[in-house]
Amino acid sequence: MSGGVEHRGSTPAEAVLAPFRKDGGRALMLGHVHPDADVLGTLLALGLALEGRGWSVAYGGPHAAPGALGFLPGIERYGRLAEVGGPFDVAVLTDCPNPQRTEGLIDQARRAARLIVNIDHHPDNRRYADVNWLDVEAAATGEMVYELLEALGAPLTPPIATNLFTAIHTDTGSFRYSNVTARTFRTAAALVAAGAEPALVSESLYERRAPDALRWLGESLARVEVSDAGRLAWLALPAGAVPETFVESEELVNYPRSIATVRVACLFRERGGEVKVSLRGKGDVDVQRIAAQFGGGGHRSAAGCTVPGPVAAAMRAVLAAARAALAEARPGAPR
Numbered sequence: 340m341s342g343g344v345e346h347r348g349s350t351p352a353e354a355v356l357a358p359f360r361k362d363g364g365r366a367l368m369l370g371h372v373h374p375d376a377d378v379l380g381t382l383l384a385l386g387l388a389l390e391g392r393g394w395s396v397a398y399g400g401p402h403a404a405p406g407a408l409g410f411l412p413g414i415e416r417y418g419r420l421a422e423v424g425g426p427f428d429v430a431v432l433t434d435c436p437n438p439q440r441t442e443g444l445i446d447q448a449r450r451a452a453r454l455i456v457n458i459d460h461h462p463d464n465r466r467y468a469d470v471n472w473l474d475v476e477a478a479a480t481g482e483m484v485y486e487l488l489e490a491l492g493a494p495l496t497p498p499i500a501t502n503l504f505t506a507i508h509t510d511t512g513s514f515r516y517s518n519v520t521a522r523t524f525r526t527a528a529a530l531v532a533a534g535a536e537p538a539l540v541s542e543s544l545y546e547r548r549a550p551d552a553l554r555w556l557g558e559s560l561a562r563v564e565v566s567d568a569g570r571l572a573w574l575a576l577p578a579g580a581v582p583e584t585f586v587e588s589e590e591l592v593n594y595p596r597s598i599a600t601v602r603v604a605c606l607f608r609e610r611g612g613e614v615k616v617s618l619r620g621k622g623d624v625d626v627q628r629i630a631a632q633f634g635g636g637g638h639r640s641a642a643g644c645t646v647p648g649p650v651a652a653a654m655r656a657v658l659a660a661a662r663a664a665l666a667e668a669r670p671g672a673p674r
């Protein structure tokens with residue numbers, strides 16, 4: 340799968356720009372499993388920019404967009420794809436480190452598209468495309484697609500700006516995480532100037548809970564456990580404990596993360612025979628290395644994996660790995 344062009348850094352090279360330079364063409368914007376705002380916002384932003392230049396663009400992936408992101412402009416274009424269709428001049432994957440996260444759609448895309456482009460900020464990206472643009476310094480793929488559209492001279496319409504602003508907003512925890520840089524704010528400022536509305540995005544993301552959601556939140560938070568002198572905290576949700584749609588719409592792992600002394604926070608969600616694990620690190624623990632031990636991936640401070648159930652067995656295995664990571668990490672207060 341390797342052998343394609345690889346470009347690293349914050350500015351797109353000509354090899355990255357060339358596929359999008361012509362006026363008119365056919366493109367596929369291909370998402371991954373359980374799409375979040377970074378993948379959806381970037382696929383929509385790039386797709387809308389191409390549509391503005393006369394392209395015909397198809398959008399979709401193995402799962403539909405979550406209802407909570409229904410406010411993203413153009414989201415009605417995105418849906419679950421059984422087949423990718425085609426033919427396409429180019430198929431684009433954003434924020435997708437591993438092509439297996441398309442659940443097989445990548446294989447159809449390779450047959451249907453003349454060129455596959457991979458745009459991503461994950462350090463563990465597999466470089467699976469014909470053109471691979473990787474910027475591990477970017478807080479979100481949203482920052483990269485902003486640079487791409489600037490380099491192409493594409494107009495930043497309010498719908499495009501809102502998609503990219505939301506992508507950056509969510510991947511930075513509302514501009515709070517350690518991945519935030521001066522560049523993040525410069526990009527966000529340009530997007531707000533172009534029509535993204537920060538208050539509207541925040542309200543759409545965080546203030547649209549159903550009344551029942553607070554009861555489910557209470558049920559969930561009552562399950563938080565803390566150990567290892569406060570350095571390890573987790574929240575385990577056995578199958579059926581709270582509705583799946585509620586869990587999908589909340590970043591529950593942020594609650595154990597919010598404890599002052601915590602350096603590794605975990606969320607365990609049992610469904611089917613599997614347990615989905617979300618990991619967050621504060622300070623000097625690299626949670627990507629914990630996730631990688633179980634076939635998962637992500638970033639230094641935010642990673643995930645899926646391990647076999649039941650939830651008690653998953654917790655034993657992952658918490659043991661987390662304790663080992665804590666023991667290895669430099670002593671000292673969390674940053």
Ligand SMILES: [Mn+2]
Binds near residue numbers: 377434460
């Ligand atoms: Mn991302």
